[in-house]
Amino acid sequence: MTTTEQTRSASGTGAGTGAAISVRGLRRTYGKGAAAFEAVRGVDLDVPTGTVTALLGTNGAGKTSTLEVVEGLGRASGGTVRVLGLDPIADRAAVRRRTGVLLQTSGFSGDLTVAETARLWHSTLSTPRPVDEALEMLDLGARAAVKVSALSGGERRRLDLACTLMGRPELVFLDEPTTGLDPESRREVWRLVRGLRAAGATVLLTTHYLEEAETLADRLEIMHGGRIVRSGTAGEIADGHPSTIAFDRLERALPQQLAGGVVDPASYGQPRTVVETVDLQATLTALLDWARDEKVRLEGLDARSASLEQVFLAIADSSTDDRRDAPTAPATPKGA
Numbered sequence: 001m002t003t004t005e006q007t008r009s010a011s012g013t014g015a016g017t018g019a020a021i022s023v024r025g026l027r028r029t030y031g032k033g034a035a036a037f038e039a040v041r042g043v044d045l046d047v048p049t050g051t052v053t054a055l056l057g058t059n060g061a062g063k064t065s066t067l068e069v070v071e072g073l074g075r076a077s078g079g080t081v082r083v084l085g086l087d088p089i090a091d092r093a094a095v096r097r098r099t100g101v102l103l104q105t106s107g108f109s110g111d112l113t114v115a116e117t118a119r120l121w122h123s124t125l126s127t128p129r130p131v132d133e134a135l136e137m138l139d140l141g142a143r144a145a146v147k148v149s150a151l152s153g154g155e156r157r158r159l160d161l162a163c164t165l166m167g168r169p170e171l172v173f174l175d176e177p178t179t180g181l182d183p184e185s186r187r188e189v190w191r192l193v194r195g196l197r198a199a200g201a202t203v204l205l206t207t208h209y210l211e212e213a214e215t216l217a218d219r220l221e222i223m224h225g226g227r228i229v230r231s232g233t234a235g236e237i238a239d240g241h242p243s244t245i246a247f248d249r250l251e252r253a254l255p256q257q258l259a260g261g262v263v264d265p266a267s268y269g270q271p272r273t274v275v276e277t278v279d280l281q282a283t284l285t286a287l288l289d290w291a292r293d294e295k296v297r298l299e300g301l302d303a304r305s306a307s308l309e310q311v312f313l314a315i316a317d318s319s320t321d322d323r324r325d326a327p328t329a330p331a332t333p334k335g336a
């Protein structure tokens with residue numbers, strides 16, 4: 001059987017029938033009084049049913065703090081969250097039956113074998129796939145008799161995933177699913193995520209791998225400083241950002257028309273000349289025409305369209321994280 005056949009198709013939650021997750025004005029504050037720190041500062045997020053959404057962000061941006069509230073594992077200080085049309089805390093049992101959660105660390109006991117761990121997990125679920133099948137899906141069949149403490153980091157991550165998918169969830173939360181995996185295992189996880197999506201499941205994942213987000217996700221949400229600062233497809237997000245032309249430093253000045261686009265190369269991590277442009281073809285043509293006329297050789301010439309990586313680095317560099325300085329909003333208990 002394929003992942004597609006195995007994944008429960010939720011009645012009334014097929015692709016295009018609305019948002020599997022809807023978050024409005026989400027706030028989350030840690031601590032109290034002068035020590036209070038507002039990690040999430042008014043997040044709006046919609047995850048359409050049957051799609052994959054990637055939540056990206058710099059370290060400490062607030063991804064896990066957001067995800068925990070949506071998963072029903074943490075309380076919001078303000079705002080509303082609906083998951084499959086339900087409240088993830090008040091309707092925890094109903095939501096849990098229909099969702100699979102992969103945390104950053106699973107906490108499985110190292111003393112149990114892979115099969116024992118999977119069987120234990122199996123016993124907590126209402127309509128799970130068979131243990132053997134779940135282990136085979138993650139290529140762990142041959143490791144069934146091995147103690148969890150003896151598994152490699154990548155094998156442990158695959159065991160976590162096998163348990164997450166065992167309950168045939170229609171909504172799956174994956175917090176950094178491929179961290180610690182080798183490239184081959186990472187691609188295997190990507191294949192599984194695509195299979196889930198093809199079966200009509202909804203996936204919300206966090207990742208630090210931009211390639212992973214670009215490859216897997218229908219939509220990206222980029223967080224910084226507790227807020228979502230960019231949303232859209234990878235193409236939409238990169239579109240508003242300039243393309244770049246880079247080459248080794250020259251002994252002579254560039255013509256005015258090109259010099260205007262020269263930026264600090266350090267922001268691209270390069271000790272070279274970097275020219276930003278919103279019209280790559282026109283600027284590159286002007287540069288090459290000038291180089292030909294002036295008999296200048298442009299060593300190490302490199303021209304590239306805007307990438308998600310550039311946008312991400314620009315967000316991390318330029319926009320400030322003002323959470324530590326700002327007063328926090330009054331904390332309102334969820335459901336109050």
Ligand SMILES: Nc1ncnc2c1ncn2[C@@H]1O[C@H](COP(=O)(O)OP(=O)(O)OP(=O)(O)O)[C@@H](O)[C@H]1O
Nearest residue numbers: 030031037039057058059060061062063064065066
């Ligand atoms: N229990 C807590 N008490 C106080 N501060 C916390 C707590 N949990 C998280 N934070 C802080 O909230 C901010 C957001 O943390 P969070 O883990 O949500 O970020 P993240 O985007 O998931 O980061 P990473 O990519 O590093 O995992 C960080 O500054 C973090 O130090």
